[in-house]
Amino acid sequence: MRSAWRFAAEATLGKLGRDLRTAGFDTLCQHQSRDVHFFDTIDGGRVILTRTRLLKLRLEARPLVFIRDNDPVQQMKQVVRELNLGWCDVNLFSRCLACNQNLYEVDREAVIGLVPAYVWQRQPTFHACGQCDRIYWAGSHHDRMVERLSAIFQDERRENQ
Ligand SMILES: [Zn+2]
Incomplete structure (x- = not known):
């Protein structure tokens, strides 16, 4: 199931x-936007993720998570905790990490020559x-990310009980 949660970081x-x-949100x-009024132009349904107190005050009426920690793992935990996200909201590796578009499955034959040969032979x-x-x-990056993200969600579930 695709999650309805959308964000602006x-x-x-x-x-x-x-x-x-990576989790599919x-x-x-x-940092990828050239718009200096980034937060004013995004639609109101997105949850704003900020560490800036002034922005938090200015956008108080909007859905917002005020991030407190420097550590990205703790930051992710805070988002999971405050929005009560569950593992069922996650759709791993469904979205392009570079441009946020949904990914689609491609025919193996279509990527011959576009990926390293050893990768092509191993990946279904x-x-x-x-x-x-x-x-x-x-x-291998995929496996590490699955471990990392599932650990974050598990920790939060335990702490919430
Ligand atoms: Zn892309």
Whole structure:
């Protein structure tokens, strides 16, 4: 199931934004935007992630999580905790980490020559981004991220009980 949660992350929260995209959440990142009025132009349904007290005060009426920690793992835990996100909200590796687009599955034959030969031989499935054409597959990075994210969600569930 695709989660309805959508986010907009402040420039200083690039790692958190990337983690949220990895988990499949639609996340706009301020550092990728050229718009100086970034937070004023995004739609009101997005949860704003900020560490700036002034922004928090100014946008008080908007859905917002005021991030307190420097550590990206703790930042992700705070978002999971405050919004009561569950593992069922997660749709791992469904979104392009570079441009936030949904990925679609591509035919294995179509990526011959576009990915390293040893990768092509080992991986059963490949996904691509419709915007930047990046190709994704379940590599060792994939396993580490699954472990990292599932640990974050498990910890929060335990602490909430
Ligand atoms: Zn992309």
